[in-house]
Amino acid sequence: MMQGYQRSDGRKGIRNVIVVAYLVECAHHVARRIVDASADMDVHLIGFPGCYPNEYSLRMMKHLCVHPNVGGVLIVSLGCEGFNRRELHATVAATGRPVDTLVIQERGGTAATIAAGLKAVTAMQDCIAKTPRVAIGLEDLVIATVCGGSDGTSGMTANPAVGKCFDRLIALGSTCIFEETGELIGCEQIMAARAVTPELGEAITACVAKAANYYTVMGYGSFAPGNADGGLTTQEEKSMGAYAKSGDSPISGVIKPGDHPPSSGLYLLDVVPDGEPRFGFPNINDNAEIAELIACGAHITLFTTGRGSVVGSAISPVIKICANPDTYRRMPDDMDVDAGRILNGEATLDEVGEEILAKITAVASGERSISEALGHQEFILTYKSFEPVGPACLPVRARRA
């Protein structure tokens, strides 16, 4: 039986981490020193570098700070930045979690704030050690997937194996999220046909069209030189491989960063900003996508890689599924699952799907994933802007209303 942490909003966590959140790059160093001084793998650093206020980043930080894997929050502000620290503090306090805000300009500068921060973290550690433990099942879990460092093997092994795992999870009552509409360009018609309503199908087609337009303005698709080295030739080829992660279940809805899926089932996360392209590439790297999946409530992210990504994440563990047998041989100590065995006929997609499911259960029970044990806690948050999703995107919520 898996044991989780009960949160006041009804959700359950699989970790009980303290996040130290800086609200502008100028507070980054102080926040990092507090995290380092705590010498605790469950104290994580997150933050936002910009000085200008941005609704999206405030919303993201709020959802990240009250994520079910988070037990307490220390906010580190320089003092003069545009971030609404009071609103962030109040949002965390309203959930009953311990929260502190340290303003460097009011605390006497760098050294004094680091000392105060360490004291605050120590007090929080004692406090959150008392968080009630409760039984947690697969039906309580939100599992996300992302691919990074994709190559020609990704779409043959790891991605369809995650798709098999997703189908099993959804049958068992979990909530699953796949994403990156810019990496689904070319699959929109096939994907729309899996939507639970025709209106949702149209919404899916529209959000992929938005992505294609956005990336065209940026000048490049979501395609790195390493993708071509690994045998992928076009955006649409990469898309078809990435799309295999979604499995065969019906698509229940489209969400945007910070939206919580209203039911179990399969959800597509629309990560491409709305309106005229303003702040640059939608997601500047894989961790920007992982942070958005976590803001949607993801407890664990299944990360498939062909070329060999090493990243993890703050807040929620990343399980690394290696698609390419050559890559696995080169860097086995970074991979949780060797899906490249499928290429050599040593395992089937279904078997690797079951292996991933077993790994999810183990990690949800407290076992550290490989990237987590290595201390990978990458995090990035940049400027974006979104409109709320329309009623067609969430047929489940529309039916309830």
Place this chain on the structure above:
Amino acid sequence: MTQKDPSGLILLHAKDNVLACRRKIHRGDSLMIDGTAVTSGGDVEVGHKVARVDLVPGDVVLKYGVPIGSITQATRIGEHVHTHNMKSDYIAIHTRESTGEAALP
């Protein structure tokens, strides 16, 4: 839908006109493609594609049974299909060549 072939090629979908490599193919290796013996003209890495039939410019490339781009240069059966002889029908990609990195020492 996946069919294995002792030469290391996989047909991912019956409609496909390219095959995926499940192991590295070396120049001179003999490939058996739908009963036709072909000698590989070059090295092709794991995860890359080779032509299942002769292809001409404008041909739509099918993988997983769906279009993934189109051919820009005549390509013989068994030849490597990649950025040198095919392109996206949607959106430009950036390669090491286009960013100038390939030209650096």
